[in-house]
Structures are given as structure tokens and as C-alpha cells.
Amino acid sequence: MHRRRFVTLCGGSVAMLAAGLRGVRAEPFVDFPKVRLVDAAGAPLKAAALATNDAYVFHYPLRSFPCFLINLRKPAGEPREMTSEALAYTWPGAVGTQKNIVSYSAVCTHELSYPSKEGSEIRYAAEASPLSGKPGMIVCCAHDSIFDPAAGAPRLHGEARDPLLPVRLEYDPAEDAIYATGLAGTWLLDRFLKSYRRQLIAEYGAGVYKEPVGATSAAVLLNTYSGGAVSTC
Amino acid sequence: MSECINRRDFLKMGGAAVVGGAAVTAGCASAGPAAVSAGFKAALPRAKGPRLVIVGGGTSGLTIAKHAKKEYPKFDIVLVEKRDMYSSCFSSNLWYAGLINLEFLADHSFLDAARNNHYIYFNATATGLDRAGRKLITSEGEIDYDFLVVAPGISYDYNRIGVKDEDTIDALRTGYPGGFISPTEHVTIRRKVQEFEGGLFLQYVPNGNYRCLPGPYERACMIASHIKKNKLKGKVLVLDANPEITIKKDGFHAAFKELYNGIVEYKPGSAITGVDLAKKTVKTEFDSYRFEDASIYPGVRASTLIEHLGLMDAKSPQKEALISQLKYNYIGDERVYVTGDSRPHPYSKSANTANTEGRYVAKVLAARAQGKDITWYSPRTVCYSMVNANPPEAISVDAGYVLNKEGTAVGGFSPDTKLFEKRDAAKGRGTLEWARGMYRAMFEG
Structure with a gap:
């Protein structure tokens, strides 16, 4: 996608929100340039080698927008219609030979907590956490939200009103490769860029934070990415 | 836990x-x-x-x-x-x-x-x-x-500590603010903490449904952290009008005992009944306490x-x-x-x-x-309390509410209410991110 078109798309969503439009609006997945997931060293990520005890963090479709890649310990549910306060869409389900690889924005839809290199309040808890009491949940400890990644990440607890925003994946069985190809809407992306603009400029540089991530995106385990300073709720 | x-x-x-x-x-x-x-x-x-x-x-x-x-x-x-x-x-x-x-x-x-x-x-x-x-x-x-x-x-209610005359109320507001309403109180209390060189720092906990139930205990921990870090010859006296710590009691008791032994002294059931500011003294039913400095949270009203x-x-x-x-x-x-x-x-x-x-x-x-x-639905009380500053460690509560049997008024906590009273660094970080989220919730679109 041309960069100008890309920025316009995001800007247009901001304008819709600013106009005060309210209510659920059906929105198909938004296509973004196809990006191959690689490891920290730049080698292609192999689905068969993914860990199951932690989520991976990668950035997509922008250099600064963090997403989770999760290898669930069981097959995910079937694709389903998702409706929230913000929009309606079809969650495409999981990919991989076992249908257990899913991806969502790592930005909490409640008040936008996200993983940084200094730490993360939001995480995938493969084991039962004190807050959720059951395994395989995404928990955001900032305000105690729980999401189920095996079912499209609907909110199970907390003040979030929207599911975590899914990232559409594509799986290539010939190479055991994983690609990201789109997002379920851009309202969260827009809000993230607006909310953290000061910090993102400081971290990435003016304008750099909203550049497309490129042909590949490195996926790193959350505990590594956030220096071990990950929530435990 | x-x-x-x-x-x-x-x-x-x-x-x-x-x-x-x-x-x-x-x-x-x-x-x-x-x-x-x-x-x-x-x-x-x-x-x-x-x-x-x-x-x-x-x-x-x-x-x-x-x-x-x-x-x-x-x-x-x-x-x-x-x-x-x-x-x-x-x-x-x-x-x-x-x-x-x-x-x-x-x-x-x-x-x-x-x-x-x-x-x-x-x-x-x-x-x-x-x-x-x-x-x-x-x-x-x-x-x-x-x-x-x-x-x-809220407004403060100084009647709750036996103070009715306006001169004393003004002296308390100015000299020993409660610190639960206005930013200028926070500035004063911070100065007090930074200028504290030793002796007894009094932190009072009122009764009733006062604003920020864990707040006075958290403040005692923060002042005690400052005393401990700077090796001051002083302590925090927590006079509590209530018979027990009002929320997250196990977490606060653990902090008082394990982090601030000899630095925090906790006295429950100690409602202040009067003050003598000339002597920097507060009175309870059975005792009086002379303090070097203080934050006196008198209780609240709407x-x-x-x-x-x-x-x-x-x-x-x-x-x-x-x-x-x-x-x-x-x-x-x-x-x-x-x-x-x-x-x-x-x-x-x-x-x-x-x-x-x-x-x-x-x-x-x-x-x-x-x-x-x-249809009515419950608000949510997600509340962190920092109990250690070096390193930052916190405890928390996540509470909801249910209506009474008649469905006419709030009758108790919801069954999914949980306390997390084992302090750790993750909750310390969570305390800060919780606040950042609140600011985003109020000021951003």
C-alpha cells in the first residue's frame, strides 16, 4: 500500500471518531501490506517452533503498534461474528496446522495499556492467573480486564467494552511461515497514535513511529521484549 | 493470593x-x-x-x-x-x-x-x-x-475529631492538612515529608465512609519508606479511628511488620477527640500523643x-x-x-x-x-496501594457491587470481588499504569 494512502486511511478513521459517530458499525478487515514474521535475528519464524508459555510481541502494521502472536495450547474456536461498542466484524479464527495460532493487538481496548521495553501490564497467561483463575487468558492488570484469545478475545471481565482487536494472519504450510495481512478496523490504531504521540515521537522520532513496519516484523517473547517486567495478576 | x-x-x-x-x-x-x-x-x-x-x-x-x-x-x-x-x-x-x-x-x-x-x-x-x-x-x-x-x-468534617471552632479548624487545614481534596494540600504534605528530620509523624485515619479507604495507610507506608531510606530517627504513628485497617488489612499489616518494623506504629480504635495545636498534641479517649508533624484527615462529608x-x-x-x-x-x-x-x-x-x-x-x-x-449495573473499584517505595511494591483490590434483595439499593460486594494482598513489584508497576489509564480515560477522546 502506498504510504500516503496508508496515512489517509488512518486519518479518516480519526475523523469519523471525532465527528462523534456512535454505535456499532460493520467494518470489514482493513488490508495492510503483507508482512512476514521473523525472529529477533531476522530468520523466518516457524510456526512449529513457537513457544506456548508466553505471547510474542511484534509490530504491525506500523513500526510502533504492538501485537501479540499466541500459540494456544489447544485449537481455537471457529470463526465468529464479533460485536462491540466500536464495531462489528468477523473474527477469522486461528491459523496453523493445529488451528491454534492467533493474533491480536497488544493494546488493551479499555485504556490502551500496551507492552513497552520497560514493562507490560497486558500479557498472555498460559497458566491460570490469580485474576482469571483459568489458563489461556489474556489479562490486563492495569484495570483487571480478561480476554479469551481462543474465542476472538471477547472481554470476560473488567471495564473494557471491546474485544482485543484481531490481526488477520495467513499461514504458508509449505514454509511453515506466518504472515500478518490486516486489522479488524483502525479505531484502536488511531487512538493509540493520538494517545501516545508524545512518547512515540520521543521513542521512534517524529513521523517514524507511524511508518509501515516493512516487509518483515520481528516477533519476540513478551518477557524478553519487556525485560521481564511483566504483570502477574 | x-x-x-x-x-x-x-x-x-x-x-x-x-x-x-x-x-x-x-x-x-x-x-x-x-x-x-x-x-x-x-x-x-x-x-x-x-x-x-x-x-x-x-x-x-x-x-x-x-x-x-x-x-x-x-x-x-x-x-x-x-x-x-x-x-x-x-x-x-x-x-x-x-x-x-x-x-x-x-x-x-x-x-x-x-x-x-x-x-x-x-x-x-x-x-x-x-x-x-x-x-x-x-x-x-x-x-x-x-x-x-x-x-x-467531598468536604472535610472536623466535627468528627471534636473540633468545632473555626480558628482551630483553620489552623488544622493550614498546618496539618488531610491531603485528600486539593493539590495545594499535596504540595504542603510533600514539603513536610521532605523537611521531616525525626520524631513522630502522625497520620490520622478517620471513621465513616471516607474518601480513599486505603489512602491513609498507603501514605503512612510512603512516609515510612522515606524515613527508612534516609535513615531518619523518626516514625509514623498511624492513629486509626476504626477498630481495624479498613481495607487490604493483611497487606498493610504485612508491610507495617515486615518493611517498617519500628518505623510504623499502628494504633487501632484511636479516634481523636480533641487537639491542642499549641502543644502539637492530639487526644484520644485514653491517651494523648505529641507529634513533630502530622497529616490529620478529619473525616468527610459530601x-x-x-x-x-x-x-x-x-x-x-x-x-x-x-x-x-x-x-x-x-x-x-x-x-x-x-x-x-x-x-x-x-x-x-x-x-x-x-x-x-x-x-x-x-x-x-x-x-x-x-x-x-x-438497567442498573455496578461500578467497579479497582484500587492499588503502594506499600513500598524501595523497590515499588503494591497490593490491590478489585471489587464490584450487588443490589439488595428488593433491588432498590446497593447491598454488598459482588461475588467476583477479590483482594490481592501479597505485595509485589508487578503490582507496583500496575499502580502507575492504572493511574495513566485513568488520565487517558478522562482527558483523551
């Missing part, structure tokens, strides 16, 4: 408010407002839809202003706030131990909140109310309203504005508003609402409660503006 809070804890937490406010039909309206005319109209743009006027730019007012517009875009919203600079009361304890700076609390603009959320910020003080004429009187003129929300927070506007329940022990527990409107007037810490509900008077309650009240207002109704 977690455990449930039981009904007994709930009653202890909000007992006074339950007694006074649970049955709204037992309430009784107070005297009417003092002022019914400013003599001039406020200089505001013409209303372009039903005008919703909100008094108070704290957590409740800011949340309602934002979400009422989202719920019903036709609302023309005016937020009346007497301050021209925001600084949060929540998280202020962390400043005393150097975990945050003033920018963390205050780098949040009313102008940005209004611009991001499409309402008007009007810098004025509410002084009177004409409910029959649907006019709010302010220091900057009258404002006509279709719906009015009054969210002015903001005096609630009384002045004629919205007080005269039977309420904390002089809280006479409103519907489910819909928040003043009894007999569905155009006027009271929210936040002036409410009579036995909720924790906390920012997270006010924020989640505000989102619900925004839905109530949107529904009523369209002739509809909505």
Missing part, C-alpha cells in the same frame, strides 16, 4: 453511608439553595442541543462529560470547574516518596479534555441553583440547563455545595445527596443528578469507582434525554 471480601467487611467499609442513604424514601430534603440569581447570563455559545451542565471536573465530572457526548451526541455539554489547573488526588501519595513527580499528577489539561471530547470547559464556581427555572448560578453568570449533574466531591444547592439528605450522617441509588437523580427531579463522592451509596469513594459509575450515569442521562430507560 486472593480472597473474597465478605458482607461484614462491606458494612464496615461503608456502614455510615448505608445507614444514612440506603433507603432513599427515608431521606429528607434540606433547605433550598442560597442564591437563585446571578443577575447575568454566562458567556457561553448558544446551546445546539439539550444542554447538559456538569459541575465538577474531577474523575466523575470529566468521565460523564466525555461519555455522555459519546452516548448521545446531541447533548451540548458544559463542564463547570472552579480550578484552572488539574492535579489528581489519586496517586498523590506516591509523590511523597519520590515515585512520581508533580508532572505525573498535573500534566493533564481541561482544555484538551474538552477539545478531545467535544464539550465546553467553563472556568467558574457554582454558587446556586434554581431548579424550578432550570438555572445553575455560577461566579461567571447563570447557565440554563436541560440536565444538571453535580459532582463536587461537598458543602450539595447542602448549599439544596440537594442534601438532611438525615445523611455524611450530609450526602438525596438521590435515587439506581438512577442518581435528585428525588423528585429527573433533571438533576449527583454523582461521585457526594453520592450516598456505600461504594468506596475512589477514582476507579467514580470513573466506572460515571460511564453508567452517562448512559442514564442519554437514555432519559431520549425518553428511554436502562
Whole structure:
């Protein structure tokens, strides 16, 4: 996608929100340039080698927008219609030979907590956490939200009103490769860029934070990415 | 580690408010407002839809202003706030131990909140109310309203510590502020902590449903952290009017014992009955204590504005508003609402409660503006308390509420309420991110 078109798309969503439009609006997945997931060293990520005890963090479709890649310990549910306060869409389900690889924005839809290199309040808890009491949940400890990644990440607890925003994946069985190809809407992306603009400029540089991530995106385990300073709720 | 809070804890937490406010039909309206005319109209743009006027730019007012517009875009919203600079009361304890700076609390603009959320910020003080004429009187003129929300927070009640004369009240306010209302109190307390060289620092915990139940204990921990870090020959005396720590007691007791042995002295059941400021002494029923410095949190009542506007329940022990527990409107007037810490509900008077309650009240207002109704749902009290500053470690609670059997008033904690009382660094980080999320929730679009 041309960069100008890309920025316009995001800007247009901001304008819709600013106009005060309210209510659920059906929105198909938004296509973004196809990006191959690689490891920290730049080698292609192999689905068969993914860990199951932690989520991976990668950035997509922008250099600064963090997403989770999760290898669930069981097959995910079937694709389903998702409706929230913000929009309606079809969650495409999981990919991989076992249908257990899913991806969502790592930005909490409640008040936008996200993983940084200094730490993360939001995480995938493969084991039962004190807050959720059951395994395989995404928990955001900032305000105690729980999401189920095996079912499209609907909110199970907390003040979030929207599911975590899914990232559409594509799986290539010939190479055991994983690609990201789109997002379920851009309202969260827009809000993230607006909310953290000061910090993102400081971290990435003016304008750099909203550049497309490129042909590949490195996926790193959350505990590594956030220096071990990950929530435990 | 977690455990449930039981009904007994709930009653202890909000007992006074339950007694006074649970049955709204037992309430009784107070005297009417003092002022019914400013003599001039406020200089505001013409209303372009039903005008919703909100008094108070704290957590409740800011949340309602934002979400009422989202719920019903036709609302023309005016937020009346007497301050021209925001600084949060929540998280202020962390400043005393150097975990945050003033920018963390205050780098949040009313102008940005209004611009991001499409309402008007009007810098004025509410002084009177004409409910029959649907006019709010302010220091900057009258404002006509279709719906009015009054969210002015709390005022201190020095009667609770046996102090009735204005000279002593003024001396206490100035010299030993409670630190649970205004930013200028926070600045004073921070100076006190930084200038403390030893001796006894008194932190008082009032009874009743006071604002921020864990706040005085958290502050004691932050001051004790400062004493410990700087190896001062001093300690914090926590005089508690209650028979036990009011919330997260295991977590606070553990901190007092394990982190601050010899630095924090905790005395429950020690209600202050009088003060002698010349001798820097407070009296309890059986003892007196001389302090080097102090923060005396005398207990709370609803903001005096609630009384002045004629919205007080005269039977309420904390002089809280006479409103519907489910819909928040003043009894007999569905155009006027009271929210936040002036409410009579036995909720924790906390920012997270006010924020989640505000989102619900925004839905109530949107529904009523369209002739509809909505079903009650509970606010949520997610509340962190920092108990160690070196390194930052915290404990927390996540509480919801349920109605009584009749469905008419709040009757207790919800079954999914949990306490997390084993302090750790993850919750220390969570304490800061919780606050950042609250700022985003109020000031961003």
C-alpha cells in the first residue's frame, strides 16, 4: 500500500471518531501490506517452533503498534461474528496446522495499556492467573480486564467494552511461515497514535513511529521484549 | 493470593453511608439553595442541543462529560470547574516518596479534555441553583440547563475529631492538612515529608465512609519508606479511628511488620477527640500523643455545595445527596443528578469507582434525554496501594457491587470481588499504569 494512502486511511478513521459517530458499525478487515514474521535475528519464524508459555510481541502494521502472536495450547474456536461498542466484524479464527495460532493487538481496548521495553501490564497467561483463575487468558492488570484469545478475545471481565482487536494472519504450510495481512478496523490504531504521540515521537522520532513496519516484523517473547517486567495478576 | 471480601467487611467499609442513604424514601430534603440569581447570563455559545451542565471536573465530572457526548451526541455539554489547573488526588501519595513527580499528577489539561471530547470547559464556581427555572448560578453568570449533574466531591468534617471552632479548624487545614481534596494540600504534605528530620509523624485515619479507604495507610507506608531510606530517627504513628485497617488489612499489616518494623506504629480504635495545636498534641479517649508533624484527615462529608444547592439528605450522617441509588437523580427531579463522592451509596469513594459509575450515569442521562430507560449495573473499584517505595511494591483490590434483595439499593460486594494482598513489584508497576489509564480515560477522546 502506498504510504500516503496508508496515512489517509488512518486519518479518516480519526475523523469519523471525532465527528462523534456512535454505535456499532460493520467494518470489514482493513488490508495492510503483507508482512512476514521473523525472529529477533531476522530468520523466518516457524510456526512449529513457537513457544506456548508466553505471547510474542511484534509490530504491525506500523513500526510502533504492538501485537501479540499466541500459540494456544489447544485449537481455537471457529470463526465468529464479533460485536462491540466500536464495531462489528468477523473474527477469522486461528491459523496453523493445529488451528491454534492467533493474533491480536497488544493494546488493551479499555485504556490502551500496551507492552513497552520497560514493562507490560497486558500479557498472555498460559497458566491460570490469580485474576482469571483459568489458563489461556489474556489479562490486563492495569484495570483487571480478561480476554479469551481462543474465542476472538471477547472481554470476560473488567471495564473494557471491546474485544482485543484481531490481526488477520495467513499461514504458508509449505514454509511453515506466518504472515500478518490486516486489522479488524483502525479505531484502536488511531487512538493509540493520538494517545501516545508524545512518547512515540520521543521513542521512534517524529513521523517514524507511524511508518509501515516493512516487509518483515520481528516477533519476540513478551518477557524478553519487556525485560521481564511483566504483570502477574 | 486472593480472597473474597465478605458482607461484614462491606458494612464496615461503608456502614455510615448505608445507614444514612440506603433507603432513599427515608431521606429528607434540606433547605433550598442560597442564591437563585446571578443577575447575568454566562458567556457561553448558544446551546445546539439539550444542554447538559456538569459541575465538577474531577474523575466523575470529566468521565460523564466525555461519555455522555459519546452516548448521545446531541447533548451540548458544559463542564463547570472552579480550578484552572488539574492535579489528581489519586496517586498523590506516591509523590511523597519520590515515585512520581508533580508532572505525573498535573500534566493533564481541561482544555484538551474538552477539545478531545467535544464539550465546553467553563472556568467558574457554582454558587446556586434554581431548579424550578432550570438555572445553575455560577461566579461567571447563570447557565440554563436541560440536565444538571453535580459532582463536587467531598468536604472535610472536623466535627468528627471534636473540633468545632473555626480558628482551630483553620489552623488544622493550614498546618496539618488531610491531603485528600486539593493539590495545594499535596504540595504542603510533600514539603513536610521532605523537611521531616525525626520524631513522630502522625497520620490520622478517620471513621465513616471516607474518601480513599486505603489512602491513609498507603501514605503512612510512603512516609515510612522515606524515613527508612534516609535513615531518619523518626516514625509514623498511624492513629486509626476504626477498630481495624479498613481495607487490604493483611497487606498493610504485612508491610507495617515486615518493611517498617519500628518505623510504623499502628494504633487501632484511636479516634481523636480533641487537639491542642499549641502543644502539637492530639487526644484520644485514653491517651494523648505529641507529634513533630502530622497529616490529620478529619473525616468527610459530601461537598458543602450539595447542602448549599439544596440537594442534601438532611438525615445523611455524611450530609450526602438525596438521590435515587439506581438512577442518581435528585428525588423528585429527573433533571438533576449527583454523582461521585457526594453520592450516598456505600461504594468506596475512589477514582476507579467514580470513573466506572460515571460511564453508567452517562448512559442514564442519554437514555432519559431520549425518553428511554436502562438497567442498573455496578461500578467497579479497582484500587492499588503502594506499600513500598524501595523497590515499588503494591497490593490491590478489585471489587464490584450487588443490589439488595428488593433491588432498590446497593447491598454488598459482588461475588467476583477479590483482594490481592501479597505485595509485589508487578503490582507496583500496575499502580502507575492504572493511574495513566485513568488520565487517558478522562482527558483523551
